[in-house]
Amino acid sequence: MAIKKHLDVQPTRRNVLTGLAAAGAATTLPGFAPYVQAQSSAPIRIGFQVHRTGIGAAYGRWYDRTTTAAAKVINDAGGINGRPVEIIAEDDGTDPKRGAEVIEKFATYHKADIAFGTLFSHVVIGSAPRAGELKMPYFVVSEGHHVASGMLNRYTLQPGITDVKSQVQAMAPFVANNLGKKVTMIFPDFAFGHDHRDYFSAAVEAQGGEVVAKIAIPPTETSFTKYFPKIPRNTDVIYHVMVGPAVLTFVKEMGEFFGSSRPEIFGFIDSLEAVDLKTQGLEFLEGTYFWEGNPRYAQANQSEHDKFYRAAVGVDQNGASISDGKDVSTYAHMFGCWETLHVIKAGMEASGYQGPSDRAKLIEAVEAMTNMPLSQAHPQGAKMFNGKTHQVFGHQYITQVKGGRLELAHTTSIEDTMYPDEVDYTSQSF
Amino acid sequence: MEFGPHLILAMLEGLVQASVLTLTALGLSLVFGVMRVVNVAHGEFFMLGAVSAYAITDWLAGSAAVGFLVALIIAPLLVAVLAVVCDRMILRRLDYDPERTIVATIGILYVLQQVTLMTYGPDAHPVAPPFNQRLAIPWFEFTDTGLEFYFPWGLSTTSYKLFVIAAACVAGLGIWVLMARSKLGLILRATQLDRETAQAFGIPVERVYAFVFGLGAAIAALGAVLVVPIQQAHYLMGSDPLLLSFIVVIIGGLGSLRGTVVAAILIGMSNGVISVFFTPTLAKILATLLVAFVLVYRPAGLFGTKVA
8 A cells, every 4th residue: 555655746846846956957968068068078988898707817917008008108199089098898707698797787887989899709799789789889809810810790890900811821831831721720619729720721721731630628627637638649749829827737737748749830829828938737738839919928020119119018038927027928919909099089089980980980980990010009010990891900920939939930921810701891881 | 658658647647637626626525515505706716726826936035945835734724714705705605505505606606716817816826845855667578588777768656656656545535534534524414414403413514614614615725735836826727627526526426425536536546547548528528428328327427415
């Protein structure tokens, strides 16, 4: 009964008037004034989806530092369209479900202009559909082929880091011609690893090589010796790429398995990102090769832009934090955050971005981009952006372990990494 | 790899897993047997053992062997003290009620995990093993000249892995001696059999409970310290041992130490062998299936006695 009575209450003329008066008084308070004309001076709010916890935490820590450094550089130079950039970071837990919730939170709670961020492909694949529904531009730094494959939508772009398909395609000639034709692949058992499996197998076969075994390992695995006996005896080259908190264990156990009679080894540095190469148990890697998106150790031909970028993020010549030499960075990937933020800046300036109603204009402005020369905005190297596939293409680096350092052995051309378009996002409506 | 060397390698890996699992499951089984408390936070005590081993070796920063030895003694003690505090502050206040303690230990699980995340951080950290020689294992084959020995590719283990197996055997024996041959064990078994009668005979049951909860956590922590030079310390590492321990304890019979050891070796070995020859997922499927069969056909477990 009490409930019904409560529902029956109708607003009286008097309390409606009181409410109106209170609301009117509130808007005339001094604090309100700046917001009314906020359009030109309020910060541009960039929602930053970051792996603070979960299996991607090491990457998240460095994506965070790089993003903070890039935002500071942009703000020190006057911001975007004269407005400061504000980074709103939210932890996605390296979890696809949480990732989608974070995108939602950016749109509805933080009122962010755009979303930006994360690395692990399953989180991106889980978040992108929600970003599309919310019509929220979503700039990812994830390497997966899911953007260029046409799997996602017009609101998802990857302008700051190359994708796995182009990386492995550029690696295959080097592996097949210098290391050996019979390759055993070891990769994590989720979207990112499957990209490696599918595109490297195809690319190495095109070089006259052969993948003799494909060993998939769950990214949450903690013990690896049990997988290594599946490596066939006739293997010339091990191709390894692993992610997750146990990567160091993976590489160490691989060394223990082979002892002194290892085959050639080619790895994606993902297997040792954020891990010190001088760690006990990694000595067997001497002489092996790695793909690096960006060389961790400052090279002899280091550009002034890499110097600037390294110093701004706080990374020393060995790729570790300036304040703690044991805190090794994810140098091969994190430049993507720096470059993506600079692309966002360029896109917002080209489109005259004012607020969320200009989101479509921003995407069109980024789609119109092509050449991105080596510069402070692109310290990893020159790039070519493909507006149709929303994917950037760039140089890849192959380094060799020499004296416990990674020394540059080969740099691919941008053309080595290109492949025919698989999608035209510009034909999709907003 | 040929079948013979492959099988040997699989069994070695399985044995290492089984030894650590035996310790973890013994802790869980002991707590359930004596206190009738299903400790869902058991995996977190395991994790804390590994994390404190890292903290101790990192703090000592000298020789790996000294750091490890100190961690082997101090880490289980620290975890035991924490467990006793949990028992005094939470479980005792719930009067060890079976349902409420399950909910309470779920709470402890999250508190421990999140506090570790906030302090230790989200990264995995390695602990250097005190010694670690790669031991190649010879294999034989019959050739025209008769029996010949050779060293197959990849057939190896490390001295540290053998040490883990040995240490787990010693610790397991120690627990058996404690339970079956000591006065303390008599008190524990008396409390397990009948709490009220034990109390009537002057056994300080609450102190026994606190001791057992601490001991159970310390055994799990000991297993973690042993395994951390092979794996790495990480704040989420407690969930797998918890699941496997429950599987082992259910199969072996809740509260039966003998059943726990047999089931841990069975699950650890089959996990190792099946993971090597097929996939780790299949190993987990089969272990879970075995639990289902045990629950249906022998609800008390292989060696358990019926709980009234």
